[in-house]
Amino acid sequence: MTETIRETPPVLVEAGRIQTGFFKTPFRRANLLDADNMGGRRGRMLRWLRLKEWVGYGVNHEKLFGGIIIQNAKYAASGTVYLYDRETRRKQEWLIVDWPLRARLPETLWNSESRCGGGRRFLRFEHDLERNRHRIRSEVKAGRKNPALFIDLVCHQDWRRVDPLVVSLPIAPDHHTYTHKSPLRLEGVVRIGGLEYVFDPERDLGNLDEQKTFYPYRSKWKWGCFTVLTKDGREIMLNVVDQMTHEGEPGEDALWVDGKMELLAPPVIAALSGRGDYRIETPDGRVNVRFAAEGSKAEKRNFQLIRMDYEQYFGRYDGEIVDGQGNRHIIEGAFGALERMDARF
16 A cells, blocks of 8 residues: 555644545544534534544453443443453453433543543543553442453553554545544553453553544444464554445555554455354455454344444454565464444434
8 A cells, every 4th residue: 555644734624624544643633523514514513413433442461352432423322341251251241321412532532531421330531642641440330240340451552653543534425534543552450350350561452443433324334453462572453444435445454563554455354154254355465364253242223213233243363464564474363353333323
């Protein structure tokens, strides 16, 4: 891929026009509600209703894998934590539901906070890109189905050393997506009932996924991601997506090797015969991996006009990746996620 990665302008939307392309750093102002899309100057409320937002983190410990996310679809807002013990092969999930007007997702992650819930049942992210870090804090009392949950994790995002993926692209007539993704190093503790998992930034990796998108009413996508330290000590992250960008146009497909990012050609993400098993290949052969699910978390809602069929699988990636210098990286049992969405919202 030879797409130019541009210097980041001061604002994402200037004079009603959304800046498009690939950028070197996250925007200081991601003011999508100022866009002229969908109603022009008088359509701000419509744009707010159509803007689907989330900030999510993938967490990968030697014994634990999971996803932590706050999302606001405007008809509903929630915080979700799911954690999968790789030794016992047991998944547990905690859901915190909040009012869309009360849950908070900030315009940018430079010096801000995301939050959902309150009291002794909350999920909160403290964002401080100036200091290269995010902090995840959560506390949920034990319930009938799940033990108590406690999280205090620092996610190190050294964006001066590790290239972020910052993308702003049209996806369908008059719709648009903005995303910011990055590898992370994790430090801190997660407690599930009486079990404690201590995260070491020299060993434990994660990924950031910040998304702000004007999705069309009918939306579909597939997305996959993993981070891994290979046997030869290389830090690899792969992010691939099949969404509603124009066919043949570049998207948010990227490879990181030791913090250096390369854009990839749009891949094929094809379902195989096993449930949750996929083949992922780029047309130039640089990515050739298979994903085999060990489990999943699903959300299925049907309110007639609003419908969502979503499932995020978690499992292992195996195969081979070739970086831009021609170096081959063998991927063996890299734990990660792959999700599919089919929605009307």
